[in-house]
Amino acid sequence: DIQMTQSPSSLSASVGDRVTITCRASQSISSYLNWYQQKPGKAPKLLIYAASSLQSGVPSSFSGSGSGTDFTLTISSLQPEDFATYYCQHSYNIPYTFGQGTKLEIK
Amino acid sequence: QVQLQESGPGLVKPSETLSLTCTVSGGSISSYYWSWIRQPPGKGLEWIGYIYYSGSTNYNPSLKSRVTISVDTSKNQFSLKLSSVTAADTAVYYCARQQSYYYDSRTEYYFDYWGQGTLVTVSS
Numbered sequence: 001d002i003q004m005t006q007s008p009s010s011l012s013a014s015v016g017d018r019v020t021i022t023c024r025a026s027q028s029i030s031s032y033l034n035w036y037q038q039k040p041g042k043a044p045k046l047l048i049y050a051a052s053s054l055q056s057g058v059p060s061s062f063s064g065s066g067s068g069t070d071f072t073l074t075i076s077s078l079q080p081e082d083f084a085t086y087y088c089q090h091s092y093n094i095p096y097t098f099g100q101g102t103k104l105e106i107k
Numbered sequence: 108q109v110q111l112q113e114s115g116p117g118l119v120k121p122s123e124t125l126s127l128t129c130t131v132s133g134g135s136i137s138s139y140y141w142s143w144i145r146q147p148p149g150k151g152l153e154w155i156g157y158i159y160y161s162g163s164t165n166y167n168p169s170l171k172s173r174v175t176i177s178v179d180t181s182k183n184q185f186s187l188k189l190s191s192v193t194a195a196d197t198a199v200y201y202c203a204r205q206q207s208y209y210y211d212s213r214t215e216y217y218f219d220y221w222g223q224g225t226l227v228t229v230s231s
Contacts, residue, residue: 030211043201043223045221046217046219049208050210050217053208089154091216094165098151098152100151
């Protein structure tokens with residue numbers, strides 16, 4: 001199985017901050033990498049697919065980059081509603097696996 | 108707007124079979140892949156398996172011996188059965204749609220619509 005490792009596991013930031021979350025794959029996955037946001041008690045919500053394509057309806061403050069084994073999710077200016085847990089997920093092969101999550105908290 | 112809704116027992120006894128159904132509304136189940144994903148309380152996400160509307164399946168090898176996913180296109184539903192459950196199978200179970208896109212000569216997928224999730228507890 002391809003292991004997905006996110007860093008950091010948790011992060012404290014303030015409204016208006018620029019935040020970057022990193023996801024590393026245990027082998028090359030080209031650009032087959034998706035990002036999700038999950039709020040407590042809710043299902044994950046797709047933010048980014050194919051490493052850098054913004055899902056329809058997602059604010060342009062979210063962006064993704066990377067290919068191969070190293071990927072980043074950037075939020076350019078944090079809004080109160082952005083405080084949540086973020087997961088990366090690869091679709092390169094079976095089984096699809098997710099990162100362990102990055103919890104973004106208010107400082 | 109596509110909506111997915113999980114249904115099934117919230118409590119299952121150890122060694123028994125967990126059974127859940129996902130009902131798709133606002134769109135057809137045809138021409139898509141459909142997945143089950145679970146999340147133990149306070150933990151991360153684990154993909155269980157998918158089914159194509161035609162009935163072809165693919166499962167996570169870690170669960171393959173215990174998992175069966177089936178589809179009923181006439182009801183716009185797909186279902187999950189997980190046998191011989193233990194406390195480790197206690198989780199919120201989500202159903203989700205896999206949307207495809209074409210990149211670098213391959214068809215790839217992401218989960219664009221999710222159900223709200225249903226907590227299944229394994230306990231006697």
